Amino acid sequence: MNVLFGLVSAMVVGATPILLAAIGGTFTFYAGIFNIAMEGMMLVGAFCAVLGSFFLHSWFLGVLCAIAGALIMAGIFILFAVKLHTDEFLTGIALNLFAVGLTTFLLRDIFHVKGAFTDAGIRAIPSVKLPLIDGIPFLGRLLSGYNLIVYVAVLATVLSAFVIFRTRFGLRLRAAGYNAVCLNSSGVPASMIRIWSLIVCAVCCGLAGAYLSLGYVRLFAENMSAGRGWISLAAVILVSGNPWGIAVISLLFGFFDGLTVFLQGSRIPTQFTAMIPYVATLGSLYLYSVRKKRRQA
Amino acid sequence: MARDVLIDLQHITKVFPPDTVALADVSVSFESGEIHALVGENGAGKSTLMKVFYGLERRDAGDIFFRGAKVEFRTPREAIAAGIGMVHQEILLIPEYTVWQNIVLGAEPVSAFGTIDVHRAREAVRQKIEEFQFNLDPDTLVGDISVAARQKVEILKLLYRNVSVLVLDEPTAVLTPQEIPQLFTELARLRDKGHTIIFISHRLDEVLTLSDRVTVMRRGKIVGTSAASKLTKEDLARQMVGREVLFTSRRQPQEPGEIVFRAQGLNCSDTEHRARLHDANVEVRAGEIVGVAGVEGNGQFELVNAIMGLVPMTSGTLEVKGKDITHADILTRRTLIAFVPQDRGKMGASLAASILEDAIMTHHILDPRFRTWKGLGLNYRHAAEFVDQIRDQFAVNMGHLSDPFHSLSGGNQQKVILGRELLLETPFVLMDQPTRGLDVGSIEYVHQLLLALRSKKRAVLLISADLDELFMVADRIVVMCQGDVVADLATDATNGEEVGYYMLGGKKDAAHAETDS
Amino acid sequence: KPTATGPKTDKVVYLINGALGDNAFYDSGQKGIDNIKSQYGVETRTIECNFDAGKYEPGLEAAAQYSDVVFVISYAFEDNLKAMADKYPDKIFVNIDTIVQNSKNTITSIKYIEEESAFLAGVCAGLTTTDMSIKNVNADKVVGVVAAADDPVVMAFVKAYEDGVHYIDKAIKVERVVLAGIWDDPAKGKQAALSLYDKKCDVVFQVASETGLGVLQAAKERGLYAIGVDTNQNDIEPGYVIASDIKDVGKTIEDVYKTIKDGTYKPGQVLKYGMNTGTVDLVTEAKVQVLPQSILDRISKVRQQIIDGTLAVTKYQ
Amino acid sequence: MRKQTLSGILGVLAAFVIGALVLALQGFNPVATYGALLQYSLFSASGFTATLTRAVPLILTGLSASIAFASGPVNLGQPGQLEMGALGATLIGLFVHLPSAFLIPLCILAALLGGALWSGLAALLKRAFAMDEFIVTLMLNFIADYFALWVITYPLFDPSASSPMTRSINTAAWLPDLGGVNTSVLFMVLAAVICWLIMSRGRSGYEWRMTGQNPLFARIGGCKVDANYVRVMLVTGALAGLAGGLMIMGGPHRFVKGLGANYAWDGIMIAVVASNGISGTFLYGLLFSALQQGAIGMELVTAVPSEFIDVLQAVIVLVVVAGRVSLNMVFDRLATRRKLKESAR
């Protein structure tokens, strides 16, 4: 039983940062931006979260700092890709590189450490016991007691589905991706919508970063986003931006990621268990593509 | 005619770097409550002028006055707010959205939390549809409706915003002959309600019937503005191209040769398994131009794609010069078929590639002179000579070979494509709307080319939405309706009414009887 | 004015295959380098190769040209080190943690007997899980270890740890999570540790550098215990890190540099540092002491036996 | 083309100026730092050869990405393909005993095949199941990385080593040095020349480019679009594989942990900075290689932390690209002004 709950919790933990970043990515996806900067935004978010939490003695201010940091990254993205019309892919690659260099640089400059910074002074984001559900025997343990950001991620998923498919902003957002010229001539500057989508994406990635450094663990380590931004991007593209699909893919990835740790007792070499999440992603891509093909045929 | 000047464009200049002067000191004024036509050759600057006015393009010099005041529309939003709306040359709608979504986009009624008030939006759209008697269902996806209906959606989109000035950039280019008069009545009604309409068109007949005044542009300059009632089609054409243009057929009688192209019993379905072509039979002989008439979406597209091998056929046979190409790959077909597709940017060329790269496509495989190093290399020297040949033979007005294809104006793009295809020297030529969106001068040129092909004993299948064109150049006209070939008529023995009758689905069985006899 | 006849010793380079900031091995060495700098006033530099194989050779070359003494952690580029030492026979190369011998026999190697301290860490874990008087320790006799990689050095730690546990009680089960070379993902480390605590482990030993920081935090979250590695990590999560298996690379660097300075240094030696030198050890001092005196005493006793040689720890390398 | 060169040079210079400001702000001497960077990358024999050697994988993976992106497929699998290529060369190098004249070509062939195998797998999945190669190649990178790690930890592990690595390959498979420069550089230059010939002079390059820009048009034009897709994937995979193979044969002569490092990602970045041009990729590859190699000098001489080079690289990328765009805008504005004057006359 313990192991089962452990697996569920590992799944949630693995899924949360990917889900949050991917929800951000879905906004830029619908706006027609090939945004690969989620990785960098997340990393800067994680760093700024620790920075804020440590110096301002408050996890909440830490989270705000994370969002602010990610927003600065978004600002650079906006300046280059939206305003100067440079290649989005390139801007993203440069930003990711920049994020790694900058956070390492600042880690050394501000905290005088390399590698990782951990300190009792870093305030962590608290876990939340859901009021009613927590009391229910099985369900309570399954659903309650996670980090606040986990519930924020769930909320973000629901909210994003609502915003994208029900609101005026959503209609314009998708229009910006389908046909920006049409949106422009309808009187809505597509570039504004793109800018907003990047801002939303930065907020989500900032939260994802804060979860990494203040939520699950309470420290900043160099390059701690560890490729999660890329997985988020893959998730977004895999389900063509649908928030529910993203939730499913993130949970699947989280599950298989957790499984790599739980499969340790078996005789499979660790290098192979480590492949499982990626093979599983390929598997879901296979199912998705075959289904799509069948629907078209 | 004591109307007020509503819009006054003064000394507008627009340069597209590096060296296209799209508008050179253009001054023109539009009066309130008039239908004002803007005509001119391809690339004359009509669209650019309107885009500048609408805030879609920045101008490099000049002033704009609207209702007497100097205005500065930096974005379409500001133009819309001032009561100006524009329908673009290319249809700008989102196929994934429904009609009402497309219409309200940018001016959506909202309720709490920024949610779109679907009910209110749909009602408002329905009301507009009723008010202007457009026959549309607000809930269908725009991707599922005909081109003509999309045009209506574009216009409704403006009316929904209560604009008083409508700018329509070639609204009729994609419409069928039956739909044009409909649109005209609607436009006339709008004018009578006090709207001002500026419209761009290449169809001089339309221009003369519909508009109050006509402004002619040539090479970025205004030639003049005159009342439509004082003009003839010939006057207009002369002003546009700067010389006389002939509007009558110069098709000489000629005995067609052996059968070059034969399609028998073609059947074809779309992705949703709806049959799009049933048992279509078409034959073209050497030295013959066969026209395909039909309302758009009645199987012409599938016919073309089936001939080119772009979609699989469920049954039927294709034959060119006695060679069975039913199952041949595209390259084999290309040795026998020259193909001018209707969509230049999608099927006819790559807009981002250089002129040279687009001009040598297919030749680079079929013509051994394009190969070097035992076929591994591409002979760029020969390629350059080849493009020069196209330029000279087809009178293409272009810059350097390495300039991007999209820097050419529409007419010149079409000439490059025509040149490329006709120089393939194939026995059979398939042309899909080769004159769509071209100006009179270029159309005349294409028609001459077609007739030259005919006298060179090549077989031509010409798909066109323009009946006048078919009557001018085709020897026979086959009519398609709902995927069937419903009639096969000798041009000299039929008339526009009869073809129109078949196009709209009349007398199907009788038509078969007629062809059989 | 230079009067010394021996090799010059004023420029010291610390060249590592990985990157600083592991709070452990590399950082410990850096501390030694920093001490050399302040003590002798010599110029020191650090080159981090960041695990980039393409940087090993040029890094060595640059270091050899620039400096007089090179302290090098040469995992994965032992070949390059041999070649470079042969190329620059007048420079002093001190290789840390593995034994490398070049044909001119100029490299001095420092070898740690890390099995001894890891064994003691196992003893500590074994004693803890069997002592239910310690807060939150459960009845099941299970301990765990999180290893960042499946490589010989790490596995030497793991196996010696297991030996230490079983030295206390053969019935204690040791659960392992061996990651596939994931050294810098604390979230992964925490996940791994949590899975071990879910399997009833009371103590988890981490041999995982930055990844291991997650292990320490998992211990705090569960109110259970972790053993740190390489440097004294006992106060990172006070009350939850019961001990740290230290490997004082810095101290050995200082020792060797001292011999270089005072002229007793001999090239081509293999210097072995075991528990008897105090370079590898298990430290239990902490702000918040969890372990009862009985356990501390027992640990001291075993330590003494190892130092005395009365208890032989199996070596794996 | 000339405009691109100009904007490239200006951009790099501007980035260096920005970098100098940052250095000065951090209290480092920019002149000495850049001096060290140049000395350790270009103006010393060992630095220069190291720069050239480092450029081999950067340029080869860059070429791989350039050709792929210019021809359509979004092949982001260079990191994995590089490792598989390296594995191929290692296998042959370990187990085949032949004289150099045969073994070296055989190893190179194995490297090409190793990379092509991995990209071919992605191409196969795309053709058979319409699986997006962007995601597939990305995932295959992780899988290849762990697979290679397994191979060097277990089946091919060198028992005398203290970290995962294979035994040394047969000396017959070692690429010799020519005047201090490793011959892997020659193979790289040869590959670059061939790539240039294919893309700028070859028929295949023409077709690939056209397919990349407008596949429907290319198909109607008679190009074998599907076959071209597979060919491009195989060729670009082989290029990345070659990078891996040459690294083994010219460098450590064995597959050690961390062999791939970040080369392939840097290569992808270089390709994009160079707008997928072959000569641009070559030049930017040399530039980035010099920067990364010179970083050692900066660490040594002025003790500037190596992170600085990461930041500087990112700044160069952004500034070069932004510079390119702004310079185009300036040119456009100049042209507009000239035209306006002309037409006013």
Ligand SMILES: Nc1ncnc2c1ncn2[C@@H]1O[C@H](COP(=O)(O)OP(=O)(O)OP(=O)(O)O)[C@@H](O)[C@H]1O
């Ligand atoms: N007529 C034109 N000729 C050449 N380039 C053009 C032309 N029109 C637009 N562009 C270019 O196409 C790109 C997209 O133009 P768009 O009009 O969408 O941007 P914009 O609205 O001007 O940008 P912003 O939102 O920053 O003001 C820009 O790089 C613009 O410079």
Ligand SMILES: Nc1ncnc2c1ncn2[C@@H]1O[C@H](COP(=O)(O)OP(=O)(O)OP(=O)(O)O)[C@@H](O)[C@H]1O
């Ligand atoms: N975005 C652009 N970039 C560069 N040149 C352009 C652009 N748009 C138009 N041009 C050039 O400006 C000139 C005027 O084009 P415009 O589209 O206004 O012509 P038009 O009169 O509308 O022609 P058509 O009848 O073919 O629509 C042409 O030479 C065209 O090539």
Ligand SMILES: [Mg+2]
């Ligand atoms: Mg136009």
Ligand SMILES: [Mg+2]
């Ligand atoms: Mg217990």
